[in-house]
Each structure stands twice: as structure tokens, then as C-alpha cells.
Amino acid sequence: MTTKTPSSKGIVVCRCMEITDHEIREAVHLGAASFDAVKRVTRAGMGLCQGRTCQHLVERLITQETVASVEELPPLSVRPPLRPTKLGVIANMKR
Numbered sequence: 031m032t033t034k035t036p037s038s039k040g041i042v043v044c045r046c047m048e049i050t051d052h053e054i055r056e057a058v059h060l061g062a063a064s065f066d067a068v069k070r071v072t073r074a075g076m077g078l079c080q081g082r083t084c085q086h087l088v089e090r091l092i093t094q095e096t097v098a099s100v101e102e103l104p105p106l107s108v109r110p111p112l113r114p115t116k117l118g119v120i121a122n123m124k125r
Contacts, residue, residue, distance in 0.1 A: 046077020
């Protein structure tokens with residue numbers, strides 16, 4: 031894995047996955063017009079925090095690159111588990 035520095039690839043927006051603002055802007059220019067679409071293209075928001083840290087920053091970049099406002103962006107699709115869960119906990123669950 032290569033290390034991304036602010037001077038060469040932009041500012042890191044998603045710390046968990048090390049995705050930069052340049053990569054997000056590029057995804058928006060390729061047609062990603064929502065947080066979920068940017069997430070599919072760049073993997074921003076797929077790290078340990080599940081977008082809790084970077085979602086608002088990504089949405090702000092989307093609005094800067096498009097004519098949409100934050101309120102006009104499609105809502106984030108949330109899928110369980112909402113928090114990281116150890117597989118051992120899931121395996122020991124009773125039905």
C-alpha cells in the first residue's frame with residue numbers, strides 16, 4: 031500500500047481508508063452524486079468508523095462539485111450492524 035501525502039494526492043478526508051479529497055472529487059466528476067455512490071467508487075466511509083467521521087466532509091465535497099445542496103443529496107443507506115461486532119458475539123447469539 032502506498033502512503034498518500036497531502037502534497038501529492040490531496041488532503042485525506044476518510045482517515046480509515048486514506049481517501050483524499052482529490053479522489054472524491056474525481057469520483058464526483060465520474061458521476062458519483064451521493065455519499066453511497068462515492069463510497070462505492072472510492073471506499074470512503076467503509077472503514078472502522080463506517081462514515082461517521084467523513085460523511086459530512088464527503089457530502090460537502092459533493093456539493094462543491096455539483097449544483098446540489100446537502101439537503102438535496104439522497105439519504106445515506108444504513109445497513110446493520112451499525113457498530114463493529116465481533117464474529118464470536120454473532121456466532122453465540124440465540125435464535
